[in-house]
Amino acid sequence: MQRTKIVDALKRTDYGADVNIKGWVRTRRGNKNVSFIALNDGSTINNIQIVVDLAIFDEEKLKTVTTGACISATGKLVESQGKGQTVEIQASDIVIYGGADPETYPLQKKGHTLEFLREIAHLRPRTNTFGAVFRIRHHMAIAIHQFFHERGFFYFHTPIITASDCEGAGQMFQVTTMNLYDLKKDETGSIDYTNDFFGKQASLTVSGQLEGELAAMALGSIYTFGPTFRAENSNTPRHLSEFWMIEPEVAFNEIEENMQLAQDFIQYCVKWAMDNCQDDLKFLCEMYDKELIERLKFVIENDFVRLTYTEGVKILEEAVSKGQKFEFPIGWGTDLQSEHERYLVEQHFKKPVILTDYPKEIKSFYMKQNDDGKTVRAMDVLFPKIGEIIGGSQREEDFQKLKTRAAEMGVPEKDIWWYMDTRRFGTAPHSGFGLGFERLLLFVTGMTNIRDVIPFPRTPKNAEF
Ligand code: ATP
Numbered sequence: 001m002q003r004t005k006i007v008d009a010l011k012r013t014d015y016g017a018d019v020n021i022k023g024w025v026r027t028r029r030g031n032k033n034v035s036f037i038a039l040n041d042g043s044t045i046n047n048i049q050i051v052v053d054l055a056i057f058d059e060e061k062l063k064t065v066t067t068g069a070c071i072s073a074t075g076k077l078v079e080s081q082g083k084g085q086t087v088e089i090q091a092s093d094i095v096i097y098g099g100a101d102p103e104t105y106p107l108q109k110k111g112h113t114l115e116f117l118r119e120i121a122h123l124r125p126r127t128n129t130f131g132a133v134f135r136i137r138h139h140m141a142i143a144i145h146q147f148f149h150e151r152g153f154f155y156f157h158t159p160i161i162t163a164s165d166c167e168g169a170g171q172m173f174q175v176t177t178m179n180l181y182d183l184k185k186d187e188t189g190s191i192d193y194t195n196d197f198f199g200k201q202a203s204l205t206v207s208g209q210l211e212g213e214l215a216a217m218a219l220g221s222i223y224t225f226g227p228t229f230r231a232e233n234s235n236t237p238r239h240l241s242e243f244w245m246i247e248p249e250v251a252f253n254e255i256e257e258n259m260q261l262a263q264d265f266i267q268y269c270v271k272w273a274m275d276n277c278q279d280d281l282k283f284l285c286e287m288y289d290k291e292l293i294e295r296l297k298f299v300i301e302n303d304f305v306r307l308t309y310t311e312g313v314k315i316l317e318e319a320v321s322k323g324q325k326f327e328f329p330i331g332w333g334t335d336l337q338s339e340h341e342r343y344l345v346e347q348h349f350k351k352p353v354i355l356t357d358y359p360k361e362i363k364s365f366y367m368k369q370n371d372d373g374k375t376v377r378a379m380d381v382l383f384p385k386i387g388e389i390i391g392g393s394q395r396e397e398d399f400q401k402l403k404t405r406a407a408e409m410g411v412p413e414k415d416i417w418w419y420m421d422t423r424r425f426g427t428a429p430h431s432g433f434g435l436g437f438e439r440l441l442l443f444v445t446g447m448t449n450i451r452d453v454i455p456f457p458r459t460p461k462n463a464e465f
């Protein structure tokens, strides 16, 4: 008989029909006459109840049907007597695919801490929490493609291995096939890469933006969505060494349109979650964060506040003068720390904030320079509980200005000649941004540690599984 997924079975009303369900046992309870198995197959957070009449089943065999075991159950779909469920299965046949010894299976019924579950990341998708998180992760990926596709953006694949280190986004992981036990060096003591696999030093990408810009100058509106790597030693609840980033890049967009795109994009994704992940969100809301759904609604319904970095710093300085304490000093010219970003969002505006026009010294060489000579057309989107969720900018389209700025910031032109060509040939105003996929997921799921929204987190000193 063909298997029915639990998500579909729970919607059926053709009582009396024969169905087959396969899944993992969450619990088994009962008495000497009847046994109730709560079965889950991952298709939904909801379990289906399998009712086993012990008059027709060998009790000995049922002994191995314990939490974590995998079974196939065939029987009649019946209207449920118990509350909290609509249908259940009156079992006529049970096949046990695999037991799970209660002495050694780590996921028993009792609640586990998220920290413990991180240590068994190979099993944690079987919990309600991580089932919910990973289903939402899937839906968010679909929402992202849908959003851009509906707007005529093209999904563009930028390389994961790169030989350019000019993004300035942080430390890179090197990619090499050289024998590390026997490194060849030249007279000056530098490593000779000419014999390495790519004939030069190569790394894992920190951003697809530069290549994304090349594509925008041809296809008009593009986005990337792929893995991104940063070798920074930042052990925070918001940083991963391997994460996924979405980077739209749009020809002819100026910063205002870029801000609007960012707002529309996040609101679309959050609404998608509300429309497609109700059961999982309800669970996470009840278990972890009572205000989660309210917060999601709020973000969909309210415009993001827009203000300049200079105005933001003024607000923060006023707060400090009124007694607000920050760990890091604040003043025009310094980069904002997460605590500053969160103060603006959570305490001051109580809304998502888009900060623009940052000092050029703390931003990358490619950002469009403002006429004041001091700031660039950067924009960061700041979110409650997270801080920066998006970083972007209008790009400098003027060849000469870009060349000068790259030189000032020590970016060798020989490394970005291909990037400079976009400004040499048919340059155009354009803008884009990068959204950290896992930061979006933190917001949507209400989880507080980024290690809990990616299946197998990579962080300093941790690449298990
Ligand atoms: P932060 O200041 O928070 O370290 P950043 O300014 O270095 O971030 P960008 O280079 O602007 O980050 O990258 C664009 C987006 O990618 C960020 O807004 C964030 O959402 C995400 N992001 C950046 N670094 C990480 C990381 N290590 N782990 C997860 N997401 C990240």
Ligand code: MN
Residues within 6 Å of the ligand: 380, 388, 390, 391, 392
């Ligand atoms: Mn940034």
